[in-house]
Structure formats: C-alpha cells, structure tokens
Amino acid sequence: MSAQTPDAPSIELINVSRRFIAPTGKSLTALKDFTMRVDEGEFVAVVGPTGCGKSTTLNLITGLNKPSAGEVRIFGQPVSGIDPRIGFVFQTDALFPWRNVIDNVVAGPMFRGRPKAEAYQAARDWLSRVGLSKFEHHYPHQLSGGMRKRVSLAQTFINEPKILLMDEPFSALDVQTRVLMHEELLKLWAGSKASVIFVTHDLEEAIALADKVYVLTSGPGMVKSVYPIGIPRPRVMAEIRYEPQFIDIAHTIWNDLRDEVQRSYRQAGLAA
Amino acid sequence: MTDITLEDRSTVPVGTSDAEIEQAALTSLRKRRQTVLFWRLAILVALLGGWELAGRMTWIDPFFYSIPTAIVARLYEWITQGTSEGPLWYHLYVTMEESLAGFFSGAITGVIIGVALGRNKMLSDVFSIYIKLINSVPRVVLAPIFIMLFGLGLGSKIALSFVMVFFVVFSNAFQGVVEADRNMIANAMILGANQWQLTRHVIIPSAMSWIFASLHVSFGFAIIGAIVGEFVGSRYGIGLLINIAKGSFDASGMYAAIIIIMVVALIAEYLMTSVEKRLAKWRPVPQHDTH
Ligand SMILES: Nc1ncnc2c1ncn2[C@@H]1O[C@H](COP(=O)(O)OP(=O)(O)O)[C@@H](O)[C@H]1O
Ligand SMILES: [Mg+2]
Numbered sequence: 142m143s144a145q146t147p148d149a150p151s152i153e154l155i156n157v158s159r160r161f162i163a164p165t166g167k168s169l170t171a172l173k174d175f176t177m178r179v180d181e182g183e184f185v186a187v188v189g190p191t192g193c194g195k196s197t198t199l200n201l202i203t204g205l206n207k208p209s210a211g212e213v214r215i216f217g218q219p220v221s222g223i224d225p226r227i228g229f230v231f232q233t234d235a236l237f238p239w240r241n242v243i244d245n246v247v248a249g250p251m252f253r254g255r256p257k258a259e260a261y262q263a264a265r266d267w268l269s270r271v272g273l274s275k276f277e278h279h280y281p282h283q284l285s286g287g288m289r290k291r292v293s294l295a296q297t298f299i300n301e302p303k304i305l306l307m308d309e310p311f312s313a314l315d316v317q318t319r320v321l322m323h324e325e326l327l328k329l330w331a332g333s334k335a336s337v338i339f340v341t342h343d344l345e346e347a348i349a350l351a352d353k354v355y356v357l358t359s360g361p362g363m364v365k366s367v368y369p370i371g372i373p374r375p376r377v378m379a380e381i382r383y384e385p386q387f388i389d390i391a392h393t394i395w396n397d398l399r400d401e402v403q404r405s406y407r408q409a410g411l412a413a
Numbered sequence: 414m415t416d417i418t419l420e421d422r423s424t425v426p427v428g429t430s431d432a433e434i435e436q437a438a439l440t441s442l443r444k445r446r447q448t449v450l451f452w453r454l455a456i457l458v459a460l461l462g463g464w465e466l467a468g469r470m471t472w473i474d475p476f477f478y479s480i481p482t483a484i485v486a487r488l489y490e491w492i493t494q495g496t497s498e499g500p501l502w503y504h505l506y507v508t509m510e511e512s513l514a515g516f517f518s519g520a521i522t523g524v525i526i527g528v529a530l531g532r533n534k535m536l537s538d539v540f541s542i543y544i545k546l547i548n549s550v551p552r553v554v555l556a557p558i559f560i561m562l563f564g565l566g567l568g569s570k571i572a573l574s575f576v577m578v579f580f581v582v583f584s585n586a587f588q589g590v591v592e593a594d595r596n597m598i599a600n601a602m603i604l605g606a607n608q609w610q611l612t613r614h615v616i617i618p619s620a621m622s623w624i625f626a627s628l629h630v631s632f633g634f635a636i637i638g639a640i641v642g643e644f645v646g647s648r649y650g651i652g653l654l655i656n657i658a659k660g661s662f663d664a665s666g667m668y669a670a671i672i673i674i675m676v677v678a679l680i681a682e683y684l685m686t687s688v689e690k691r692l693a694k695w696r697p698v699p700q701h702d703t704h
Contacts, residue, residue: 205599223602235600239618239695248614252605282697300604 149217151304151336152179152202157211158361159197171197173361175211184330184337186347187355188398190405194362195340199306202338203227215304225253228302228335230293232309236281242292243268243277249300267295271325287318291325298329305335309342323350323378331375344398348372348390349381356398359405368394479664487665488672496654505673507649508639511567515574516635523579524617524624527586531620532612537587544583552577552638556645565646574638578631585627589620622696625689632681636674 159172171194179185187195200206201213204220213220215227236245243264250260268274271291281289290311297305311319327350330337341347347354354368372386381387461481467473468480475483491501498504530537556573563569593616601615643652651670658666 203599203603205602225605227603229600229603231596231600233596235594235596237597237601237615237618239621239693241695248601248606249604252601252607252610252614280695282695296604 149214150178151181151183151216152177152338153212153214153217154178154198154201155212155214157198157201157208157213159194159201159206160209170361172201172208173363175363177355177364179336179338181336182334184339184350184352185355186339186341186351186353187357188341188344188347188394189355189357189362189365190359190402191342192405192409193357193360193401195357196308198362199229199308199338199340202304202306203229224304225300226303228297228300228305230290230297230305230307230310232312234281234289234293236289236292236296238281241278241280242273242284245281245292246295246299248296253300263299264295267299270298270329271295285318286314287322290314290322294325294329298333301333302335305330305333305337307337307339309340311346312341312343319346320378326350327374327376327378344391344394345382348387348394349376349378354394356394356401359401359408365401366397475664476662477664479668483665484668484672487663487669491669498649498653498657501673504650504654505677507567508636508643508651509677511570511639511642511650512574512632512635514567514571515638516578516632518571519575519578519635520582520628520631522575523582523627524586527583527624528590528612528617528620531587531590532616544580548580548584552580553641556641559642560646565648570639570642570647570650573642574635577634577638581631581634582624582627585623586620589623590616592623593619622693625685625693629682629685629689632685633678636678636681640674 154175154177157172157175158170161169161171163169175194175198177185177198187198189195197206201208202215202220204223215224237248240248243261246264246267247260250263251257255263265274265277268277271294273288273291273295276284276288281292284292293310311322314322323346337351339347339350344354348370351370354370356365356368357363358365368390370390372381372384372390382391464478465481468475468478495501496504530540552573555576556569559569559572563572597619598611598615601611606614639650640652640655643650644656647653651673655667655670658664658670
C-alpha cells in the first residue's frame with residue numbers, strides 16, 4: 142500500500158464518476174468525468190458551488206468512498222482503503238470532545254501504535270508549534286473556534302501526512318481568525334511539503350493559499366478550468382488580498398465561477 | 414413589549430464595584446436557595462401533618478391508610494427487633510443482591526449487544542424485528558414464568574431485573590452508537606484507528622451520555638424487577654415483606670417497606686449521578702444566571 146512509483150503525481154483522479162443511488166432507486170451523479178492531478182508538494186485549491194461534489198472528491202481520495210467509474214491513484218497506486226499517508230481536516234469539529242487537547246493530538250500516533258512516551262512528546266511538540274502549550278489539559282468546549290482548529294491541525298500534522306486534504310476547514314471561523322489560520326497553515330505546510338487539496342467556497346481564500354485553483358461546474362461536478370496562481374511565496378496573508386495581481390486573478394476566476402454559482406442557484410430553485 | 418430595563422433587578426448604580434455586584438449576587442442566590450428549602454419543608458410537614466391529623470381524627474381509616482407515626486414506629490421496630498420473617502437487614506440484603514445482579518448483568522449485556530447491533534447494519538436489520546417483538550411484552554408478566562423456570566430463589570428475581578434493565582440500556586446504547594458523529598468517525602479512521610480502536614475510543618464514549626441516561630432509570634427498574642419477583646413468590650426480600658403485610662392487613666408495614674425502597678433508590682440515584690459527573694467532566698458546564 143505504501144509503494145511509490147517514481148515521478149508519479151501525489152494524487153491523480155482519472156475520468157472519475159461517482160453516482161449515489163437513493164434507497165428508492167433514483168440515482169444522482171455527483172461527479173462526472175472528473176480529472177485532476179496534484180504533484181508532489183503542490184497546494185491545490187478547489188472552488189465550486191455548494192453540492193457540486195467537492196467533499197465527494199476528497200472522500201474518494203481517502204478511500205472512505207469508492208468511484209463508480211474511473212480511477213483514483215495516490216503516488217501512482219490505486220486507492221485501496223485508508224492510506225496512512227493521508228491527513229484530513231474537516232469543516233465541522235471532528236475533535237473528540239471527551240478528550241482533552243493533548244489526548245486529542247496524540248490520538249493518531251497512539252492509534253498507529255507508537256510508544257506512549259514518544260507519542261506524547263511529539264504531541265507536546267506539535268502543540269507548541271500551534272501555540273497551544275498552555276492548553277494541553279483543556280477540553281475542546283473550553284476553547285475558541287480558532288483554537289479548536291489549531292488543535293485539529295496539530296492532530297493532523299502529527300501523523301506527518303504526505304497528502305493533506307482539507308474540506309472547507311476554516312469556513313466556520315470569523316474573518317480575522319481565518320486570516321490567522323491561513324498564516325498558520327502555510328507555516329506548517331512549508332515545514333512539511335505535503336501535497337494539499339484545499340476545498341473551499343471562498344475564492345479569495347483559494348487564491349491566497351494555492352499554487353493552482355480548480356473551478357468546478359455546478360453538479361454533476363466536472364473540472365471547468367484550472368488557474369495557476371503565480372503569486373510568489375512566502376505570501377503575507379494579511380496583505381495579499383490588496384495586491385493588484387491578486388485582484389486581477391480574483392476577477393478572472395470570479396467571472397468563470399459566477400456562472401456556475403448562478404446555475405447552481407437556479408437548479409436549487411427548480412428542485413425546491 | 415414591556416419595558417425590561419424598568420424591571421431588571423441587575424441594574425446597579427454607577428460606580429458599584431465588581432466585588433459588590435458579586436457579593437449581592439451571592440446573597441440573592443443564597444436567599445433563593447433558602448426560600449426553596451423552606452417551601453419544600455413546609456409542604457412535607459403539611460402533608461405528613463395532614464395525614465397524621467386525618468388519621469387521628471378518623472377522617473380516613475387508619476386501619477387502611479395508617480398514619481406517619483405508626484409507620485415510623487414500624488420502621489423502628491423492624492430496624493431494632495427485626496421483622497416477623499427475620500432481620501430486616503437480611504431482606505434488604507437479598508433484594509439489593511438481586512437488583513444489583515440484575516442491573517449489572519442487564520446493563521453490561523445491553524451495552525454489548527446495543528453496540529454490536531449499532532455497529533453492524535446487517536445484524537440490526539435482521540434482529541430489530543425480534544427485539545421489537547420481545548420488547549412489546551410487558552415485563553412483569555414474565556415474573557410467574559421465571560419463577561416456574563428458575564424457582565423461588567435468587568435466579569428468578571435476577572432474571573426479571575435483567576429483562577427490565579436490558580431493553581432500556583440496549584435501546585439507548587444502540588441509539589447512541591447510531592447517532593455517533595460521522596465526521597468524528599471518519600476523522601478517527603483517517604488518523605489510523607482500526608475497527609476495535611474506533612469502537613473503544615470513539616463509538617462507546619460518544620454513546621456514553623445515552624447509556625448513562627438509561628442507567629439512571631434502569632436501576633429503578635432493576636429494583637422493580639426484584640420486588641415484583643419477590644412479590645410473586647419468594648422466601649426473602651422487601652417484596653416478601655410487602656406481601657406478608659398485605660396478607661395481614663398491616664398498612665404500616667407496607668408503607669414502611671415502601672419507604673425503605675425509596676431510600677435505597679435515592680441513594681442509588683445519588684451514586685449514579687456522582688459517577689456520571691466524574692466521567693463526564695469534559696462536558697460544558699451550563700452557565701447559570703443569578704437572578
Ligand atoms: N452519501 C451520499 N448519498 C447520497 N447523495 C450524496 C451523498 N454524499 C453526497 N451526495 C450528493 O452528492 C452531491 C455532492 O455532494 P458534496 O460532495 O457533499 O458537495 P460539496 O461538498 O461540493 O458541497 C450533492 O448533491 C449531495 O447531495
Ligand atoms: Mg462539502
């Protein structure tokens with residue numbers, strides 16, 4: 142499972158389709174002929190209207206979900222089951238509320254059978270990196286939304302994932318906290334050089350963070366266009382959205398995305 | 414809409430210090446507690462006093478209704494001299510033994526089967542119909558059957574307690590497992606949990622508040638099971654005392670037995686709550702407003 146074909150992209154989806162069949166027998170195509178490629182160390186953002194299949198795409202890569210047609214590969218190998226090289230950050234809180242902060246962070250290494258002392262040492266290390274050393278023994282409900290997200294990041298990064306999947310991870314945060322989290326994420330990512338797929342419906346967030354932005358069509362989801370983002374790194378998250386280059390790119394992509402968003406509204410309107 | 418600010422008692426004059434505000438809040442909190450306690454005691458005294466008075470004035474027949482002082486006297490007699498069937502403590506011991514055995518066996522089996530069916534869609538689809546069927550049987554009608562099957566001793570009472578407890582705990586454990594957060598499960602799996610670790614570290618803890626809710630009520634059910642069993646046929650136990658009191662038209666004896674059961678149930682409830690509090694220290698504490 143952990144075999145690696147040299148020079149293969151980290152993540153590859155080739156003509157992938159995913160159909161959901163309701164118990165009534167009606168089928169719904171969430172993804173159709175979906176093709177995508179993420180190279181090693183690349184940061185890819187995926188934007189698209191709600192319900193266009195973004196979460197479905199990520200689930201296919203984790204192996205929690207299987208494609209109806211086409212192939213999903215990571216490091217050149219077809220996905221079969223949950224790959225230990227993958228890390229996932231969820232939109233909603235996926236922390237274990239009955240565990241305190243450090244026990245949440247240590248979960249991954251402990252599940253994977255690392256010795257206890259070593260695992261806790263690593264957890265303390267990661268907590269200090271996200272600036273939460275003082276909160277080791279707090280429970281998730283005692284933390285702010287931003288702090289809980291930092292715990293999630295530490296919980297994911299401690300496993301040193303080669304592939305990092307993020308499903309609208311910061312969409313529940315207020316704008317200021319979100320910018321801080323962007324800084325935090327880029328810092329952690331720079332230290333890990335993982336390949337990232339970052340799903341969001343916030344176009345500015347996508348451009349600020351990514352090397353490449355994928356725009357999806359409204360459901361069934363297909364790749365509409367791909368935009369390389371040439372803004373040099375390191376980027377300053379607090380300033381980046383006021384730079385002319387950023388505004389230009391945002392304009393171009395928005396023209397593209399707007400049609401899809403409007404179409405998805407119309408579809409939702411017809412369905413309702 | 415009424416003007417709220419006019420009635421808001423928390424409005425304080427400008428320049429009041431935090432310490433003063435906190436002091437005032439504490440005082441009003443204490444006062445409120447005292448008022449509640451006062452009314453509770455007052456109602457108790459009024460009820461018991463009314464009962465005693467009505468009995469003594471023979472507005473109600475003390476032969477059937479007894480009176481509080483007679484009940485206390487009977488309790489005192491049982492405690493100091495024992496009952497006609499031997500020492501009170503032995504009867505209490507037998508009833509507790511049956512209840513606890515029924516409670517623990519029922520709760521443990523309920524949790525295990527609830528988690529197993531909750532984790533396995535196929536199993537639960539197949540068995541759910543049978544569980545519904547058995548669950549629709551009123552539990553107490555099983556008492557004579559169990560006595561026939563397991564005899565007059567402990568076995569029949571434990572069996573009855575067991576079925577009383579099992580279904581409550583089972584259905585809550587099952588529900589708790591089914592409602593476990595899907596993202597949390599996915600998170601654990603991606604972090605590297607295998608099926609056993611998932612059950613042990615995610616599914617069971619997240620079903621725990623459901624399970625505890627059922628344990629609260631089901632200890633009461635365990636006692637009911639034991640006592641009904643004793644009632645139907647036994648040689649020892651509080652249920653037997655009630656049965657004998659009934660046979661000899663001893664109203665005081667029946668009420669005395671009921672009071673013993675009440676005390677036991679309240680102690681169990683208290684223990685259960687404190688265990689739950691220790692286990693659930695991760696849960697948010699509700700914020701109280703002090704008015
Ligand atoms: N498990 C499922 N069963 C049935 N339909 C699903 C399931 N998961 C997703 N869908 C449908 O697939 C479409 C895409 O969903 P999703 O990937 O969650 O969209 P997004 O994350 O882009 O908002 C939606 O129409 C959704 O209703
Ligand atoms: Mg989604």
